[in-house]
Amino acid sequence: MDAFIYLLEDAQRRHTIEKIVFPIGNDLLNCDGPHGMTTGGTPQSNDGRYIKAYQVTLGLIVGAVERLMEVAPVEVLSVPGNHDTLSAWTLTETISAWFRKAPNITVDNSPTLRKYVRHGKCLIGFTHGDKEKPESLPLIMAQERASDWAETKTREWHLGHKHAVSTKIVGQLAEHTGVKVRVLPSLSGTDSWHHAQGYIGNTKSAEAYLWHKERGLLGVSYYNV
Numbered sequence: 001m002d003a004f005i006y007l008l009e010d011a012q013r014r015h016t017i018e019k020i021v022f023p024i025g026n027d028l029l030n031c032d033g034p035h036g037m038t039t040g041g042t043p044q045s046n047d048g049r050y051i052k053a054y055q056v057t058l059g060l061i062v063g064a065v066e067r068l069m070e071v072a073p074v075e076v077l078s079v080p081g082n083h084d085t086l087s088a089w090t091l092t093e094t095i096s097a098w099f100r101k102a103p104n105i106t107v108d109n110s111p112t113l114r115k116y117v118r119h120g121k122c123l124i125g126f127t128h129g130d131k132e133k134p135e136s137l138p139l140i141m142a143q144e145r146a147s148d149w150a151e152t153k154t155r156e157w158h159l160g161h162k163h164a165v166s167t168k169i170v171g172q173l174a175e176h177t178g179v180k181v182r183v184l185p186s187l188s189g190t191d192s193w194h195h196a197q198g199y200i201g202n203t204k205s206a207e208a209y210l211w212h213k214e215r216g217l218l219g220v221s222y223y224n225v
Contacts, residue, residue, distance in 0.1 A: 003187060003223040004064050007208035008071065010221040015210055017072045021117050022065065023126050024095070025088030026160030026184070027081035029057060039085040058091060062098060065105065073104040077115045081160060082130045116145050120213025123152040129159030129183070138179035154216035156180045158209075187225065 011017060032039040034050045068074045078092035089109060096107040108115055114127040125141050132140060137157045142149045149155070157179065174181045185205040204225035210218045
């Protein structure tokens with residue numbers, strides 16, 4: 001929540017905000033059920049019970065959305081990870097029910113793993129990134145959003161999957177056929193598996209992106225733990 005408040009206030013200092021996109025998922029929960037395993041059944045190192053973690057996570061999301069709604073209309077997206085496919089969906093569905101009477105929030109909890117946001121001349125795709133090859137994402141975007149593709153100039157993908165696996169991946173930005181593919185950082189700590197593998201010392205961080213309808217990406221706000 002410290003990271004969230006800092007990023008929001010920094011964005012407000014920079015520009016007048018017309019709309020806010022708030023993705024939920026990307027392995028926000030490390031496991032997908034009370035047995036402490038991922039959606040696919042891989043055991044995880046978890047501190048605490050799944051139900052408790054779920055309740056705390058939901059409370060954080062609700063508080064964040066309430067704060068965002070004070071600033072501008074909010075669009076919430078479900079971006080399921082390979083650790084939390086069902087949990088990301090149920091969390092987003094709960095947000096949809098929680099704020100069902102609020103006039104300035106929309107929720108995209110469709111079952112597709114990929115989501116898109118069109119903002120003027122900008123088209124932004126969201127996916128966890130564990131299934132698609134990064135170099136295939138531009139063509140996928142063009143196929144799934146043909147009309148938006150034809151009417152936009154700035155196009156990006158935002159991924160999560162490998163944000164905490166290797167120092168070579170954190171903050172990675174590549175460009176494939178004019179489409180930027182960005183791997184987002186993570187605030188997550190190091191669990192026992194990553195520690196044993198030597199994946200340690202990564203900077204825990206979060207980012208927020210400021211987009212202009214015509215000029216594209218204006219800037220990035222950074223929060224480092």
